[in-house]
Amino acid sequence: MSTNAPAIVWFRNDLRLADHAALNAAIEAGRPLLPLFILDEAAPDRWAMGGASRWWLHHSLTSLRQSLAERGGHLTLRRGDSVAIMTEIAGQTGAAELFTGGSADPWARRVEQAVADGFGGKVARMRTSTLFHPDLVRTKGGGAYGVYTPFANACLALGGPKPPLPAPTEIRAAKPPRSERLEDWDLLPRKPDWAGGLRDTWTPGETGAMERAEAFLEHAMRGYAAARDRPAGDGTSMLSPHLHFGEISAVQLWHMAHRGSGGKGREIFIRELLWREFCANLLWHHPDLPEAPLKREFANMPWRDDKPALAAWQQGRTGVPIVDAGMRQLWRIGWMHNRVRMIVASFLIKHLMIPWQEGEAWFWDTLVDADLASNSGNWQWVAGCGADAAPYFRIFNPVLQGCKFDADGDYVRQFVPELARLDSRHLHAPWQAPADALEAAGVRLGETYPNPIVDLAAGRERALSAYADIRSSG
Numbered sequence: 001m002s003t004n005a006p007a008i009v010w011f012r013n014d015l016r017l018a019d020h021a022a023l024n025a026a027i028e029a030g031r032p033l034l035p036l037f038i039l040d041e042a043a044p045d046r047w048a049m050g051g052a053s054r055w056w057l058h059h060s061l062t063s064l065r066q067s068l069a070e071r072g073g074h075l076t077l078r079r080g081d082s083v084a085i086m087t088e089i090a091g092q093t094g095a096a097e098l099f100t101g102g103s104a105d106p107w108a109r110r111v112e113q114a115v116a117d118g119f120g121g122k123v124a125r126m127r128t129s130t131l132f133h134p135d136l137v138r139t140k141g142g143g144a145y146g147v148y149t150p151f152a153n154a155c156l157a158l159g160g161p162k163p164p165l166p167a168p169t170e171i172r173a174a175k176p177p178r179s180e181r182l183e184d185w186d187l188l189p190r191k192p193d194w195a196g197g198l199r200d201t202w203t204p205g206e207t208g209a210m211e212r213a214e215a216f217l218e219h220a221m222r223g224y225a226a227a228r229d230r231p232a233g234d235g236t237s238m239l240s241p242h243l244h245f246g247e248i249s250a251v252q253l254w255h256m257a258h259r260g261s262g263g264k265g266r267e268i269f270i271r272e273l274l275w276r277e278f279c280a281n282l283l284w285h286h287p288d289l290p291e292a293p294l295k296r297e298f299a300n301m302p303w304r305d306d307k308p309a310l311a312a313w314q315q316g317r318t319g320v321p322i323v324d325a326g327m328r329q330l331w332r333i334g335w336m337h338n339r340v341r342m343i344v345a346s347f348l349i350k351h352l353m354i355p356w357q358e359g360e361a362w363f364w365d366t367l368v369d370a371d372l373a374s375n376s377g378n379w380q381w382v383a384g385c386g387a388d389a390a391p392y393f394r395i396f397n398p399v400l401q402g403c404k405f406d407a408d409g410d411y412v413r414q415f416v417p418e419l420a421r422l423d424s425r426h427l428h429a430p431w432q433a434p435a436d437a438l439e440a441a442g443v444r445l446g447e448t449y450p451n452p453i454v455d456l457a458a459g460r461e462r463a464l465s466a467y468a469d470i471r472s473s474g
């Protein structure tokens with residue numbers, strides 16, 4: 001086939017130009033390029049892209065389109081069935097090769113296979129999202145890892161990924177096929193416009209991702225070991241949505257983190273990137289991870305159907321300050337600190353005995369970093385039913401967690417302003433505060449701020465007993 005026949009670069013969760021193996025290989029093939037993004041709503045309803053992710057995608061595509069245009073390229077946007085669109089475009093343009101990155105999401109893998117099977121020319125599927133291909137990291141017996149530490153050690157023993165590829169400076173564009181208008185995809189909220197906090201917090205796109213990474217690595221990584229568990233302040237990188245959409249690659253971050261001396265902070269940061277890798281690996285080997293407990297006996301948990309409690313949790317009105325602060329941070333900026341994600345998840349699953357899948361679905365809709373693998377892997381981890389799960393008897397006490405990790409109360413005060421004037425000694429358990437302390441702070445429990453929706457000690461006992469029954473039946 002002539003080298004004038006175009007090559008399609010099918011962008012997915014790798015919305016960047018640097019360190020993009022598929023884009024790079026397409027350029028090396030010497031063909032005119034046809035960059036393409038398809039909004040394929042093939043995911044099961046439950047996993048249709050959430051509102052916060054749609055907001056992010058809109059802005060990320062805007063940024064990618066602009067970066068491509070600056071180099072002479074043109075991003076074609078299409079919405080619909082990937083196989084039908086690819087067949088149509090290949091037919092119209094005579095495209096001879098297709099280059100794309102991979103995904104661990106089960107339906108994305110099915111779509112990818114169907115597209116590859118239906119494409120007439122050569123297809124190259126490359127790794128653009130994770131550090132290593134999931135099949136590269138296997139146990140000595142050739143199986144999949146089910147426990148994080150040996151998995152992470154096996155990754156480290158590989159000696160790190162290859163250095164990242166530079167972004168192309170110029171792109172030879174093919175004549176673009178019909179494209180749709182991003183603005184017509186309705187990815188942004190209409191009325192009410194709930195995205196103000198997202199706009200104030202984030203800069204989606206490759207440039208925003210790189211700026212955030214540089215700032216974190218330069219200023220915060222040294223203190224990361226100590227600061228990363230404190231939800232107030234900028235102790236962590238906040239790179240997760242950029243990583244999820246592939247605006248920066250894990251490979252780039254790995255190598256950037258190894259510049260200069262990173263100390264303990266670097267070691268832990270790399271281990272966090274490996275948690276992401278581990279989750280992707282789990283989903284690769286267990287496609288039902290988002291739905292079903294890996295430890296099957298947990299399917300028999302006597303979960304409670306308590307819609308008012310679920311709604312109180314979602315709205316940040318449980319009466320437990322650190323939980324409410326986390327849930328309100330999530331609603332406001334589409335992101336929640338990792339320590340608080342663990343606390344709110346433990347509270348929902350254990351103190352309220354509401355199925356982890358309910359929490360997982362709420363996070364899916366509201367997180368800008370909603371990621372099928374990391375979300376389901378972590379929910380299962382907290383529930384105690386996943387790979388390498390936290391022991392079932394570890395039930396976070398949200399009061400003690402608050403006192404330990406938000407000792408000055410800055411985090412709770414920021415997101416639960418109705419408690420802002422309460423003394424730090426009482427802030428994490430206002431129901432135990434003396435009447436005069438509440439009055440001085442203007443807090444009227446049950447009026448200005450809720451009473452706790454569950455008695456923490458009784459909720460803990462109920463969960464322990466249910467978990468013990470399940471364990472003995474397993």
Ligand SMILES: Cc1cc2nc3c(=O)[nH]c(=O)nc-3n(C[C@H](O)[C@H](O)[C@H](O)COP(=O)(O)OP(=O)(O)OC[C@H]3O[C@@H](n4cnc5c(N)ncnc54)[C@H](O)[C@@H]3O)c2cc1C
Pocket residue numbers: 228236237238239240241243244269272273274275276277279336337338339341342345363367369370371372374375376378379382
């Ligand atoms: C119940 C629950 C649900 C979660 N859902 C998601 C999700 O949908 N998407 C998501 O990206 N993360 C999820 N996490 C993991 C973690 O909370 C976020 O990745 C982290 O808070 C992102 O903040 P950061 O970028 O500042 O992290 P940093 O501390 O700066 O870490 C750097 C990167 O490492 C990765 N990472 C860190 N911790 C984890 C972890 N526990 N699991 C997987 N990757 C990790 C992330 O990509 C992160 O950006 C979840 C955790 C819990 C407990």
